[in-house]
Amino acid sequence: MRLVAWQAADLLRHLDAAISVYGQAMGYPQDLLETRKGYVAAHAHRPDFRAVATLGEGDELLGFGYGYLSAPGQWWHDQVAGALRREQRRWWLTDCFELVELHVRPDAQGHGLGARQLAALLTGPRQRTVVLSTPEADETRSRAWRLYRRFFFSDVLRHFYFPGDDRPFAVLGRQLPLSDLPS
Template structure:
């Protein structure tokens, strides 16, 4: 299969957000009723410093998306990260170092029928290649023995544990927060 990875400008991202959120909903198996709230949230991220977005295209169809921005203490996710670290006795000195300079990989998703073809890796590498931070951080649902494509991708690109078993208020599943030194 042939795929194209393409950077999106913020205006292009804004226009495509409804379609991109549909990919997120399908890939994460979320309830479609979250569509409108997630569209608003993704569009709000456009103003974050260091915003970058990439899409994967197959036969003129968008089949994957990745985007992120520089981490900041004024974001909801940063507050969640700090809360989780405090609950586990941190932040440690190493965790403080990460908190001072990280790129938040907010979302990376590939439609299920296109997973397993290296698109996640290409999107990950593309969105992080120009990140102006020392670390990249992301969260992913926990799975037994890390036995899924997402964990295999993250481990193979150098991601390490920052926080495990984190519970977000709006999701009953535990999540792992992983970090990597940049550049990958």
Template sequence: MPHTAGAQLPDPREVVTGPLDLTARVDEALAVQAVAFGLTDDEVGVRKYIVQRHMTSPGARALGATTEGDRLVGFVYGMPNDRSHWWSTVVEPYLRQEGNEGWLEDAFVITELHVHPAFQHRGIGRGLITRLTDGAAEPRSLLSALDIDSPARALYHGLGYRDLARRVQFPSAPQPYAVMGAPLPLLGR
């Protein structure tokens, strides 16, 4: 899904957000993530297995943003937090150190949110995350994002997420992450 400079992009009103069978469309979703997040083919291969496994977790849900031609241009997925999941076990000591370990209880975790760069800054990411969390039974949401000033972190802050722990090192990631949490429903919806 290459970005074509100068190409006429669809009107954002023509992008529809709705339920996504992420298992069936995992290759399309990971193509969006690869462009948006700069993943290598090897990283995509590993993430495919992870996404497929996540979607078998109780309560896992996904939404997609598609054009009129059914081109997937964005997606989000998440699930209720399980303290035994890898992500939770990695972030728990960082949250405990900051006095925020309680956030791991009764939380809905945004696992991935990505929008193709050609479709960013149109409200698609905001629509995806708010719609997904609006369907959560949990009173709070968690996510992790690169611990840098970025449009993604600005979006999360604008929705009410606050930093719960910073400089979080995931074993396979060279850059540190921030763990962020927000009460539900999100602000600025």
């Protein structure tokens, strides 16, 4: 298994495989994935785009993640900004890297690949904070939540509803760089 940095062109070239990993990891239906594909392709062109992938033997895609500069005018940024008080907004969003996707194929989970992808993505952005959203879940049972807490993400918003989605989400964030993590 190897972890590689992806440029925007790499994500676009492997878009079908990435969407398939995403669908398997999140358990999403095909119709939703088709819509998501268009968004992911557009995200690859955003400023300060950074992506990583984990490849298995034969170079099949086992996992990937990406993010970019979070900025006004982006749908996610504007939703989160609108729900924060002015000081919170200033603290979290004025110089912020949005971690947009982080997924590992279910049969490859539980071996530290997600943690390696996350550490690689968050080593290098020049922004002062990183912020992400993830479905609300039992923090002790959800692998994603355990991972984010292990990386010292704290609550920015809890039980937040994005328009058009009836699931509650948490918005989590932390300061960069990652100098406080145990090696």
